[in-house]
Amino acid sequence: MRAVVLNASNTPLQMVEDHPAPAADGGLILDVTACGVCHSDIHVADGDFGKEPPIILGHEVTGVHPELGPVMLYAPWGCRNCSECSQGLEMICSNSSEAGLFTDGGYADQLRIPGVEYLTPLDGLDPYDSAPLACGGLTAYRAVLHGLDRLRERGSDARALVIGAGGLGQYAIRYLRLLSDAHVTALDLSDAKQATAVEIGAHEAAGSLDDSTAGFDLVIDFIGAEATLRTAADHINKLGTVAVVGLAGGSIPFGFGAVPLETHFVASVWGSRGQLDEMLDLARREPSIVQPVEVLPLADAQSAHDRMRSGDLRGRIVLDISGAHS
Ligand SMILES: [Zn+2]
Ligand SMILES: [Zn+2]
Incomplete structure (x- = not known):
């Protein structure tokens, strides 16, 4: 599969055309449609936090699930055992495995996720314009x-x-x-x-x-x-x-x-799974929440990062992973 890889902190992202596809390994494989570029991606690339590279960045992910159709991914996965996780507050779990920060994320054709419960159907929301809702x-x-x-x-x-x-x-x-x-x-x-x-x-x-x-x-x-x-x-x-x-x-x-x-x-950090569902409900009722984004091909991930660093942005940038953006 195609993937953009951070090989080491403070080095340019590398586009890899034949990266090994992830194994489901008890979870499932999501075909990625789009992935937003977030300031946290820059922090991981700079080595401020997150997993030691190599890693595939990207945590504002939309994709397609065979039964659910177009979906948004809840990326701040916790351990699913601690008291925070049991209250649905996985984003403050001490053993977090957040996609794109601690495990491979959405700057790639495919992504392994722990389970279908992390997917919310988009139900009509645009998979590109809505992608930044997943984190931002x-x-x-x-x-x-x-x-x-x-x-x-x-x-x-x-x-x-x-x-x-x-x-x-x-x-x-x-x-x-x-x-x-x-x-x-x-x-x-x-x-x-x-x-x-x-x-x-x-x-x-x-x-x-x-x-x-x-x-x-x-x-x-x-x-x-x-x-x-x-x-x-x-x-x-x-x-x-x-x-x-x-x-x-x-x-x-x-x-x-x-x-x-x-x-x-x-x-305050990120949000709970329940809040993601609530927010998407609100976005369906109030379309003004879903603002048009700038869409760039996956291969332009590094230039997206460069522009984010320089502040040369009007809104959010979303990478077109599936190539379906018209
Ligand atoms: Zn936990
Ligand atoms: Zn983010």
Whole structure:
């Protein structure tokens, strides 16, 4: 089969035309249709986390199953034995075997998956445009859900702040507008991203906040730098939630006096299998969640990574694995 392989950290991806096909080995083989390119792929390629190469990257996977038809893959597989896994929270399992991060992923014609329970039928969703929902869309969905009850309690007085209006931030803005009555503010240094944020539903967008800005009941930080976490802690309301999603590695002090009383801080990661199903239901009802993507052939995986590193992107890139994209 064709596969794009990371042979060693910090080396270019290699297109292999005759890579050995995976063995089912108690699981099953999925024919891949499309695979989104995610920032986490860059982190694995750089050796920041994930399995020691060689590895086939790619965890935003759609494919075709002989009985289910077109499907989306839930990629954060856990051990299926621990207490987190038994609650359906496989993305925080300590013995994770996530596709594309710890085992071979979707930058290939075929992929071995542990079982059919990791597949959700697309039921009409486009396999290319929807592929980034598998990680980007789901991660933003879980982050919003961490604070949604509080936003609903506050009704039309609720206020939410989205820090970082790139791909994930844009999903979060759409979810917040669809699922709550909160006033939504987007924070991003880029004028273009501020404009996009307002276009898709944010009530306002800015490059910075000042001390006179009213507090927020939910802050989602898609950057995760010390400065953005500081902004979050400075502007969160009592009983509010700060969800950090971004992997910039920043940290701030936590304790009495360091953060407002009765605030909640959560490092939010990916989403559960149940949340993937919920989010896909929402996407079928609200097509605005599924945005057109840029589709590139599998052989262009390295140039997709290069462009992601340089920030030369408008939305998400999806690799056309099956060649079915028209
Ligand atoms: Zn587990
Ligand atoms: Zn991802």
